[in-house]
Each structure stands twice: as structure tokens, then as C-alpha cells.
Amino acid sequence: MNAALPDDVFGAIDTGNTAWVIVSAALVLLMTPALAFFYGGLTRAKAVLNMMMMSFGALGAVTVVYVLWGFSMSFGNTLTGSGDIAGIFSNPFALFGSDQLTQAREVGDATHVVVWGTTGIPALVFMAFQLTFAVLTVALISGAVAERVKFSTWIVFAVAFSTIVYFPLAHMVWGGGLLSGSEDGIAAWMFGTTDGAATVAPIDFAGGTVVHINAGIAALVLALVVGQRRGFGRTAFRPHNIPFVMLGAALLWFGWFGFNAGSELAADATAGLVWINTVAGTAAAMVGWLAVEWFRDKHATSVGAASGVVAGLVAITPACGALTPLGSLLLGLVAGGLSALAIGLKYRFGFDDSLDVVGVHLVSGLWGTIGIGLLAKDTGLLYGHDARQLAVQTVIAVVALAFTGVLTAAIAFALKPLGWRVDREAEFSGIDAAEHAESAYETA
Template sequence: MNAALPDEVFGSIDTGNTAWVIMSAALVLLMTPALAFFYGGLTRAKSVLNMMMMSFAALGAVTIVYVLWGFSMSFGNGLTGSDDIAGIFANPFALFGSDQLTQTRDVAGETQVVVWGSTGIPAIVFMAFQLTFAVITVALISGAVAERVKFGTWVVFSVLFATIVYFPLSHMVWGGGLLSGDEHGFASWMFGSTDGEANVVPIDFAGGTVVHINAGMAGLILALVVGRRRGFGRTAYRPHNIPFVMLGAALLWFGWIGFNSGSELAADATAGLVWINTAAATAAAMVGWLVVEWFRDKHATSVGAASGVVAGLVAITPACGALTPVGSLLLGLVAGALAAVAIGLKFKLGFDDSLDVVGVHLVAGLWGTIGIGFLAKESGLFYGHDARQLAVQTVIALVALAFTAVLTTAIAFLLKPLGWRVDREAELTGIDAAEHAESAYETA
């Protein structure tokens, strides 16, 4: 039987905030099937089912482990009052199975529940919201190794990556660990309050480091370890269904409102500002991408518009609560242009990032995280402040890069005995038939 939680974590429910976060969790959950459409449309017809199944597999596998030990590793110390492990992760067994989050108590005739901090949101609702972030982070990685990876190995990787990389990084940034604004975080001693100056804390409102830098770097590592598709550099890998790509991008944009505005954990004015900033940056990034395409290729493409949308969403994610709408427009415009240029790096450097996870999520995620140091309205250089915020943002981005790179490399090599690659015939004739005994389109 699980031990009782301390009295201070019980409280009354704020029904407005709770309703908003439940809705936001549903919106973010939709993003993983949306990603399946986005990625599926970008692959060839003989690989679309496998590509979509990789997202659905992440949805299944990561949900299970998040309920069992993921929430405990990420946020458990915030409810149990226990110490974390070296500021890197919380005790995975303290809230194992998450049953303790359903505890209640009666106070003066009122039933109180386990709430998350001072938000008035039941901890079980906060857990549901955070679960959806873990799922899509893992699913994002799959685009870097499309059309050549064994499905079984991918499922095992999903569990190991979530446990060894995502949950600790989530704790470090959002759960009071080393990269947080908590008194034990690095910023408290790097740039503590002195001579009346305000303390500078890391800003990652909704997941620039935890989600996008993390997924982008993991995608790069897997692309290098797994190797290039047969014919890379000689074969034109054309999207088989651009309407799928556009549909996926549209649903991602819709779901991202829950991703960003929901991270305020309140139905308030800041959530409204985040909504506007998200829309502004996304629109500007789409324009930035299309401008690069127009000057480079003399065409503005549908795939480019959809990719620009995703790049803008990625960049604004960490910054959406710290910028003005005009600052968001600038951040997004630069993000779209940078990502449009960055996707060509794989051909120059020789790594096969199949669906541009590195070019979009890593590059735009880095810019969004570091760009806060320039554009944050309360602490950015462009608003007359010193370089401390820029320094903090750069440090958390670099630490996230190194943390993910080292641990993902270890996981990738650990799984080599299972076999990463499908055989040559399966890759050439179609991974859908080899791995799933199905085809997306019956022509007979």
C-alpha cells in the first residue's frame, strides 16, 4: 500500500484552471497522431504505415512507463517532499504507479485532493498534461530514422530513452533540478541576487530544452548510429502525400495551443499572451521559410509552408511566456529562415536525417531557447538588460545538448545487438510489408 502524502500537498480544486489543463492535455495528446500524419505524408508510400506506427508506438509505450515511474522520476519530490538524486531525477519508486495522486482527505466537511503547488489543479491532471509532452518528444525522434528501423527496436528505444533521458531532463528543467530556477539550480549560484539585482533564472516555458533540443539531438545521434538509407544522395525521396503533411501541420498548430498556453497552468491573461505569441511566431516562421525558398529555389512550396509552421512552433515554445507579440514575430521569422537553410546541412555533412528533425527541431529549438536572451521583455539584451539571461539560456541549451548526446549514444549502442536496421530487401521493397504485413494503398 502506498504511504500517505504530507498534508501540505492537499487542497481545494480551482475548477477553471483544472478544466483548462484537462483541455490542454487533450490538445497535446492530439499532437502525436497529428505528427503521424505529418511524418507519414513526408515518407514514400511503401513506408507510410511504419512511419505512422512509430508515433503510435511511442504513444503506447511512453504512456505506460510514465504512469508507472515517469511522473515519479520527473516531479515526485515536489509532492513527497523527499530529496532528488543529485538534482538529476527524483525517486522513481516514490510515486510508482501514481496511485497516491488519487488520495483525498476531509477538512471541515470539504473533500480536498492532492494538488500541484498553488495552482489548484489536481496532481493527477498535471500528470496527464505532462504525460503528453513525454509522448510527443519520443515520437519526434522517429522522423530522423524513417524507412529503415526495426519496429521492435524502436519500441525498446522509446522506453529506454524516456526513462534515461527524457524523465531526468524534465526533472532538471521543470521539477526543481539542476537546470531549473529553483534555489538548488545552477543559476542561483551562477547569477544570484547581488547588489539589489534580480536573480536571473532559466526560461523554458513549454519545452525548448526538454522537448525540442532533446528530440533534435537524439535524432541526430540515431541518424549517425543507424546510418543512411540505401540510395541516400542518389535517390529522390519525395513526399508521397502532401495533403497529409498539411493536415498534420494544421493539427499540430491546433494542438500546440494546449502545449504552450496550457503550460501556464491557469486560465489567465498570460495564457492569452502565450496564445498570441504562439500564433505570431508561427505565422512569421512560415513566411521566413517561404522567403528562403523563393530566393533559393524560385518556388514557395506546400511542404515548405508546413515545415515553416512547425519551425515557428518549435522556436516559440520555450519563449512564449517571456516575449511580446512583436518579439515573437521576430523570433519566428528568424526561426523559419534558419530552419529552411539548416535542412540542407545533412547533404553537406553526409548524415541522413530523413524528415529534418535536426534541421527543424534542433536548430529552431536552439534559436528559441537562446533567443530568449535577446528578446525577453523583462531580461533580454534588446530591452536594455545585461547579458546574464543570454548566458543562462546558452548554458541550459548546451547542457541539454551534451546530456542527450551522451545518453542517447549509450542507448543506441546498447540496442545494437537487437539490430537497428531492417534487411536490404525490406528496405528496398517497402518496410510496411516487412514489418507490419500491410500496405497503405491497395492497387489491385
């Protein structure tokens, strides 16, 4: 378990890159409590603590399993040279517990540590950064089943989903697996390789497939398996605290610069481009969402502005390193409009996606991932290139949908004996009191 790692994974630390990624990891970690405020404000007063606890519960449970086996499953092959399982996941025991990442060697007067590739970043710091992505992805799903799910079952789901779905998908996209640009990936199978890499590589800069399509389709499956809240379609489930929603959106936007710009793993010109693209795409999405509200309802709402911000952040995430600022504005504008229209689909089709995870994360995640094929400055169709990038982006999005959808359904049905739903009385009187013996607000 603590066997020596190969010599070629040791190197000197680049303090600039390391500082950048440590700060970025802290920003991304903030996003999960921010999500708790965003989701908590959108629920009713009698369910706000449970909603926030689902995010905090994911933060606890996923962190533990990521340190134990999650990093090993996602990226272990890169450091150990042990290979992977059919391009889907690495050996969970190769770096179990992550202690091996603390190894160091004295080389002359310098100390060499286990570093991530050629970045000069300690592998422990890279692990910390990636850990925050895993936590947030699981927490995002919780919004689809607000106000009705047992906290204990949710924690078991968080561990099972991260292990069976998230870690493998992270490996497939970022760890050199099936959906990466490696010579063994889908893109290489479609279009061939040059120097061991796909001639047209998939682009997912910071998590369109791994985070948002993944969370969005999982949310849809879970909403279908768990079922509707009692009164869905007849009761007005209004947000109880819109300032919480706005605060959560603001903190998510702030943290997202670590999410996107940090994924460059260096404080360089590309990180600067990513920063500009992130703010441009997000602002344009807010405008797009509010425009739909204005023309449809004659009102531009605070919840709409906050939701538009999140839709834009979702869409720009996979694309932020590949677009120009103008392309980011267009991507974001479309994302905001699409998600504003898509959130009404739950009423048409009868699935209770309580806080619109499907309408925002799945729809904007799909658009952001596929839109790269149109808008990427070097390979996009609208910039005079052929359709190969669009084809690759579409294929990885579809594979991610199928992979997550099937496995999430299997997990959700397997957990049915534990009981997904709180009882009728608990749902009626308030899940906070039933599950946590607390209430958010004391009343006379």
C-alpha cells in the same frame, strides 16, 4: 508504495484551472497522431504505415512507463518531499504507479485532493498534461530514422530514452533540478540567489530544452548510429502525400495552443499572451521559410509552408511567456529562415536525417531557447538589460545538448545487438510489408 503524502500537498480544486489543463492535455495528446500524419505524408508510400506506427508506438509505450515511474522521476520530489538525485532525477519508486495521487481527504464539507502547488489543479491532471509532452518528444525523434528501423527496437528505444533521458531532463528543468531556477540550479551557481531562487532564472516555458533540443540532438545521434537509407544522396525520397503533411501541420498548430498556453496552468492573461505569441511566431516562421524558398528556388512550396509552421512552433515554445507579440514575430521569422537553410546540412555532412528533425527541431529549438536572452521583454539584452539572461539560456541549451547527446549515444549502441536495421530486401520492397504485414494503398 501507497504511503500517505504530506498534509501540505492536499488542497481544494480550482475548477477553472483544472478544466483549462484537462482541455490542454487533450489538445497536446492530439499532437502525436497529428505528427503521425505529418511524418507519414513525408515518407514514401511503402513506408507510411511504419512511420505512423512509430508515433502510435511511442504513444503506447511512453504512456505506460510514465504512469509507472515517469511522473515520479520527473516531479515526485515536489509532492513527497523526498529530494532528488544530484538535481538530475527524483526517486522513481516514490510515486510508482501513481496511485498515491488518487488520495483524498474530507475537510469540513469539502473534499481536498492531491494538488499541484498553488494552482488548485489535481496532481493527476498535471500528470496527464506532462505525460503528453513525454510522448510527443519521443515520437519526434522517429522522423530522423524513417524507412529503415525495426519497430521492435524502436519500442525498446522509446522506453529506454524516456527513462534515461527525458524524465531526468524534465526534472532538471521543470522539477526544481539542475537547470531550473532553484537555489541548487546552474543559474544560481552562476549569478547567486535571492529568497531561495536564482537572480536570473532560466526560461523554458513549455519545452525548448526538454522537448525540442532534446528530440533534435537525439535524432542526430540516432541518424548517425543507424546510418543512411540505402540510396541516400542518389535516390529522390519524395513525400508521397502532401495533403497528409498539410493536415498534420494544421493539427499540430491547433494542438500546440494546449502545449504552450496550457503550460501557464491557468486561464489568465499570461495564457492569452502565450496564445497570441504562439500564433504570431508560427505565422512569421512560415513567412520566413517561404521567403528563403522563393529567393533560393523561385517557388514557395506546400511542404515548405508546413515545415515553416513547425519551425515556428518549435522556436516559440520556450519563449512564448517571456516575449511581446512583436518579439515573437521576430523570433519566428528568424526561426523559419534558419531552419529552411539548415535542412540542407545533412547532404553536406552526410547524415541521413530523413524528415529534417535536426534542421527543424534542433535548430529552431536552440534559437528559441537562446533567443529569449535577446528578446525577453523583462530581461532580454535587446530590451536594455544586461547579458545574464543570454548567458543562462546558452548554458542550459549546451548542457541539454551534452546530456541528451551522450546518453542517447549510449542507448543507441547498447541496442545494437537487437538490430536497428531491417534487412536490405525489406528496405527495398517496403518496410510496411516487412514489419507490419500491411500496405497503405491497395493497387491492382
